[in-house]
Amino acid sequence: MIDDRFKALKNTGRLPSPRGIYLEVARLVDAEETSSLDLARVLQADPALSARLLKMTSMAMRAGRRPIVSIPDAILVLGFAQIKRLVLALTLMQASEQRVPGFDYASFWTTSLLTALAVQELVQILGQAPADEIFVLGLLARIGHLSLASAYPEEFAQILQDAPTPVDELWLKAQELERFALDEDEVTGLLLEDWGFPAVYVEAAFFQSNAKAVPRGEWPRSLRIAHMLSLGRSLAQQCLLQTQDDDGQREHLLREAANLGIDVATMETIAQSLLMAWPEWRGLLGEAAPLRRQVQLRQAADTEPGCGVGDAVHSLHVAWAGRVDAVPEVLLSLGKQGNAFWPLSIEGFLHWPGRDQVDLLVLDWDAIAELWERLLPRFNGRRELGPYLLLVAPELPPEVESRLFETAVDARELPPLTDQKLTPHLHAAARRRALRQEQAGRWQRLRQFAGTLVEVNRDLRQAALTDPLTALRNRRYVTERLAQEWAAAQRHGKTLAVLLLDLDNFKQINDELGHHSGDAVLRQLAATLQAHARMQDVLCRVGGDEFLVICPETTLDGARTMAERIRQALLELRVPGAESADGLSLSIGIATNGAEVDSPEALLQAADRALYRAKSHGRNRVEVYQGGTGGVGLG
Template sequence: MPSAASLHRGDHPVFLLLPPMSPPLDSTRFEQIRASGDLPSPKGIALAVIRLTRQQDVSTAELARVIGADPAFVGRLIKAANGLVAFSRRPVASVHEALMVLGLPAVRTMVLGFSLLSHYRRGACQAFDYNRFWSASLARALAAQVFAERTRAAPADELFSVGLLGSVGELALATLYPADYASVLDAASQPRAAPLLELEQAQFAMDHRELTGAMLEDWGLPRIFIDAVAQAHDPEATHLAEGSRARRMLQVLVAARCVAEICVSGDDTARNALAAALFTEGARLGIERECIAADCERIAALWTEWGSMLQLEQPGAPSFADLAAAGPVAAIAAKAPAASQARKRNPVQLPATPLPADGAAGEPAARAQRALIVDDEPRTRAGLRAVLEQAHYEVHEAGDGRVGMELALELQPQIMILDWNLPELDGPDLVRSLRQTRIGQAIYMILLTHSDDDEHLVAAFEAGADDFIAKPLRPRVLAARLRAGQRVVRLQQEVEREHEEIRHFASQLAVTNRRLHEAALTDALTGFPNRRYAIDRIQQEWSAAQRWGRPMSCMIIDLDNFKQINDTYGHDVGDEVLRSAADALRGALRGQDVVCRTGGDEFLAICPETDLVHALRCAERLRCALDSLSLQAGDARVAISASIGVAMREHWMPDVDALMKQADLGAYLAKQKGRNRVATVQKTGESAGGVAAAD
């Protein structure tokens, strides 16, 4: 039975369903992960922009100045302003205009998304399809924006942000634990595999949903969006009020996820099944089938345009009009189980597909080293290519600095040879820009110069170059310089491998520590949380109820005659009684309730968002579940029952101890009245069956 973490938003309670004993990623654990330096995060200019946009008094001119230091992002930002939201405006031609058109929230998310895409386009996790991940994220972002425009569920640009980053925890796990996560994805793709979230919990003691929430909170996204992302994985379990703004925003994200999965899936059967879910979600949003199809055609066009701009390899965009015309939803819904099961295992990647055998996302040493030539003279590029190919490099070329910047971030070459004087962006500025990125820091850069005077060489090294070669080129000298560069690159790779081993050891240690922490909070006999967890949890629920003025109740469940059972039949039978009682309680509790074993024969049930009347009814259901149990002990039958005390938080109670004291008095009253009953010492207008209230 899942437990439930209660969150609050406005007047609407939200219950985020979690696996047993799987609370949101605690701040200490997240700080440890972030301190490792391996968590996907914005770099360089992107980090500066995000920090600036969090300031209330930041000026557009200051933002434009910082953004202008990254030529690659300048180009993407202007293209985004022209291609995404500025259809009816004159073309945007400057950073300042783009900022005015898009606004700070959209710019912050775009710079974050572009930075992550640039730095984490590839990685070491063999089973994680990075290109597919970003394609799906982009489609989800565009779909969330278009549906938000139609439904007014939330600002469109903000839902674009949420859609783009809504599965970043998957990328984080692939980055933090590449080998282990590859094993998890391989296991998830097998027939009859457990859900991906369960496999992640078993391997890492956390899942990508928890990590996504922690990262979004760290980046400053509003809590309402973080909650919606978490619930989008299991929308049927939400307790959001039907018709509320929060519920409509959740429905938008669920529909956007369906669109993204349709876009990245190459299987027609899976697309048909996913289309059934999409049109169902559209109906819940009040959007007619034809309108959904028209919106999705627009989304597909934007997805193709953005994919080209971001250099993503995308499958052909599907025809949503054909999917809508395929027949009634019921006719294709029968095909849904297979696709639904695939989404259960891997909600974005359908299925998790290993990368090509050439090692495009594996270790650099697994394939020929890459070299990038940036020079505007074709003859110079041809001469450099001949020398590099003789040294068995995989060679790529660019004719100006801006293209060279984009190729360097995309290809991640080991060695880069660039001319001092380049169109668009000269060599020293290109070196400086790359050195501000994580990818650029690992590239061995050689500047070509027409002069070898001291001032020129000092300027080259201060810009961040590793070496220089004076023109005209001498092939033997160039080959010698390349061999020296190769030695440096190999040393860097050895250091990275050692670093990876250390990271792997640290990750395993962190997982072990988390499992030990969870074990310390779990009762080994029943599998319920123990007293230590119970005290922390009831204090959290007390604080939330106090803050938001919401009702809260608790129950003390005391098994009847347990000491006599132990003394008569032995501790083995006593343990079996406890296990059977725990199973019965699990089956009878509601989704949002939490039950813990706090003593030998005593349990505590925490009931958020529950008044006294409803708590008494729930307690009676628990009593009946226990009363129906019995165990065979030799020739005798052992009956099981419990006395249950119920209490609700009232304004006169100073703290949570007073609430538990009232519940304890209720359990004592139940035993006084003959056991096997529910009682409370507080006033209530209802009394039924085995329920007793104080006079």
């Protein structure tokens, strides 16, 4: 039934619909063979859209991410589907359909953009969705409202004309259902579904005005997001200059916030951050509605004189930089409320060793008015998670105020500074301090993790290069180490020798006594090698019953002496589990670098030939590679 009504709505042909480049982007995204380069090429063909897309991408990813400065970068970070949604939102915002009389387009899109920014702040506190996805959802959360106005212009204009002031959303939805058989939330959800949004966001849009009807303990993720959309929109509306002061609307907003576990001060802080960011983001809109300078959600009566600041936060480090004979009384009282306060002159603060410990810096405009462009950057108030900088100043020219916010300032208050004005900024400073502490903790954990990772990687590398049975180095290690020793020998003109050792009749031991005895023999040989090797010798098991000893700076005679000691020592050992009293025997081939042995590979091949000669001449002997002259056996 609802689908039929939606079809009828679409058949009017007057719904806000994405056109032009969005259709090409959607086609590419849906095509399996599309590459990032293909998509970037289409987007970059429209420079104006590319610039707006990068700006919107920065907004969508503004929480803790590096700036995105190119279309390929945006595609890489956000992915095809999210780029498609951002282009959808942009084309809808720039659409030029025939306007509905009485419909305030500037207020609609201003509220929508503020809602997107507000819900983005909320998910940083409450989770539930990625910041970039919730941004687009917040931006399009009331697209159903615009759709009904576009599809039925005369009827909707009449609804707006009959609406009470301020407009009551429940009354408005009731009128929409009566006249169009669909309300704006249903239309929003159906459009988002039509455009391929995830089901959880579609459900959130359907229930954004009715989520409070469900008991809190039963909220699924979609309803929590619906509550955030509703709260974000309520806060956005409070930012509009044209919104009338209404205690009922404020109380409704605060109840919504309380349902999500958010206090009043946090909501005021979010509102202030929206107002401060607005000059940067309003350029996305062709026309924008004017905003308030400050959102105050509590009445003056809500804060008792002398206790509002103390009730707000504790243990903050606050400094005044300005005329020391003009420190606001409210700041002087901070020390009595569990906070630390330092009244300093401008120069005193700039040369103060404790400035990096400040959470909130209150700056006196009258003290820097003549030199603010030179002095303000030195306060470093906008460095990442640095101190919160509050400027106490009269009304300033727009260009000066804009430059102040770009340079360092987080917020501005008109004098005189009172408890009521200061409290939201104390909360903002406390939140920034908490984020700074959290970041410091993360860095500490990251450093610990990095140290652990280095150790783990070192252990993994050791394991990868070690034979687990004998604890000697393995074949993988031989290639790397032999190349190093060869290079050192060549560089310094030294002799390098290798011994290649192979147990005699090892297969017979395994076949007759089992692998357990065979493993024990291999460990005995490894222990014998360790007992007779020098500190600089490198011992390796290169496979099966074959072992290698790399002997740096060792002459042929020295290598032969070592090999013979090893062979003799092994003869004194017995095979575990064997009835025979015969000892273990070993064949050994030796080679050194020289004229005919001109590479590490040639050195191994020469030792292998000498070992083969030892095996073929009766085993239990040492043979030395001597090129074409054969070998010398020591049995």
